[in-house]
Each structure stands twice: as C-alpha cells, then as structure tokens.
Amino acid sequence: MLVLAGLAACGGTAEQPAHLAATPDPATTRTSAVSAGSSPSAGPAQPTPAATQAPPAADAAIAPVSAAEWSRMVAVGAWHPECPVGRAQLRVVSVNFVGFDGAVHRGALVVNADVAGKVVAIFTQLYESRFPIRRMEPIENYGGDDAASMAADNTSAYNCRRASQANAPAADSPHANGRAIDLNPYENPWLDPRCHCFQPDAGYGSRRAGPGVIVAHGVAWQIFVSEGWIWQDNATPDYQHFDTGYPSRPL
Secondary structure (H helix, E strand, C coil): CCCCCCCCCCCCCCCCCHHHHCCCCHHHHHCCCCCCCCCCCCCCCCCCCCCCCCCCCCCCEEEECCHHHHHHHHHCCCCCCCCCCCHHHEEEEEEEEECCCCCEEEEEEEEEHHHHHHHHHHHHHHHHCCCCCCEECCHHHHCCCHHHHHHCCEEECCCCCCHHHCCCCCCCCCCCCCCEEECCCCCCCEEECCCCEEECCHHHHHCCCCCCCCCCCCHHHHHHHHCCCEECCCCCCECCEEECCCCCCCC
C-alpha cells in the first residue's frame, strides 16, 4: 500500500483475528494442502516405520497473463487506459507458500516482467523459511478493491487502482507498475491518514509481534532487502509494503 499523492485504502490484537480464523482460507478450499505420506507396513510381524515425504519445493513458475485473466483485470478496473503497463509487460508468478495452518498452498501474484525473477527468489526463500502467508491471490479476485483484499489478509502485487481508490500517480506508483507487494496486510497494517488509524487492524499497528508480522531485520525483511527491495518506501507507516523504488523503477 503506497500513498504519496492522494489517499489509498491500505482494528484487533496480535492474536489470530477472529473474522479470519472463522473464514475458510480460499487457498485451502481451492488448493489441497500437501501432506506427509507413509509407506505400507511389511506385514503384521515386521512393521515398516512410516516414511515421511519431504515437503515439496516452492515450485515457482512464471507465465504470461492469460487472455481470460486479462479480461477479468480489465472488467474490475485493475487495468484501465491510464495505467503505465499493460498485459505484455506483466507476468503471473505462481508459487507454493506455507499458510498459517502450517499446510502448503498454491498462490499467485501478478507482477512486472522485469521483477518476476526476483519475486520467484523472494517467495522461494519465504517458503523455505516457512514464513506464514494467509493467502495470495491476484487483486481481480477482490473486484480490484484493495480494501477488500486487505480485509481478507490477502498478499497481492499489481493493482492500477481506480480514482475512487486514490493512489500515487499511476505513472509513478509501484503497484500500478507491478513492482510492489503487500504482504499479510492484516498482520502488517498501514496508517490511514483519513482516520489517523491503522488499517485493516489497529492492534498490529502498535503490537509488532507474532506469526506473519514483518519487522526490521526479521526473516521477511532480510529476504526482500537481500533481493534489492525496499520496505515502507512511503511517507507514512505501511508495514505490509515492499517495492523496488519510488517513483517506480526496475531493479
């Protein structure tokens, strides 16, 4: 969530937020968790110890934006003619991540082609470190609405926000250029200047601890920074936000 020219929509305790705990994770309902397997016993007299299956790799992949996905992005206003990049400049990064339930899920981020390789490296390391992520879906799954995405604790990247979701000028905006990522926004809220309060959860604004929370020199911070990304590259506290520089630029 980057706010520089205008206002963007980017309260609770550090415990599991009740409304998220009670809501099934879309990644869980759409993607089966990867679980350990076991070998059959050799027989009643000589049982074979269970063989645990190694967790799968992050298995990251980069693909062009499909025609169907692009149609959805345009339909919800995540792309419009004023946006600085189009379908040809964007890529979909699909990658496994570890959920707050400890299981493995599959997620996707839409990013600029020029940072796709870095995004693969970052989320592979987050997976290998078992840094928990609530869910990871493109913004069009939330109607292009950043507030709805944040309320669902959704990790997202590209979003050329509509005027009703005021943002930095599109040409400069890291999100509109596909070079920004908002990670676990419920655990890592931003300070909304319209209410002078942390959104979407006030508790995490003052209590910076717990699973999925980003702190300076913590695991997630170290991974992003080691790949050249900047944390909170804005004029207001925005704990969820990493980008490659403002005004937006490739690494």
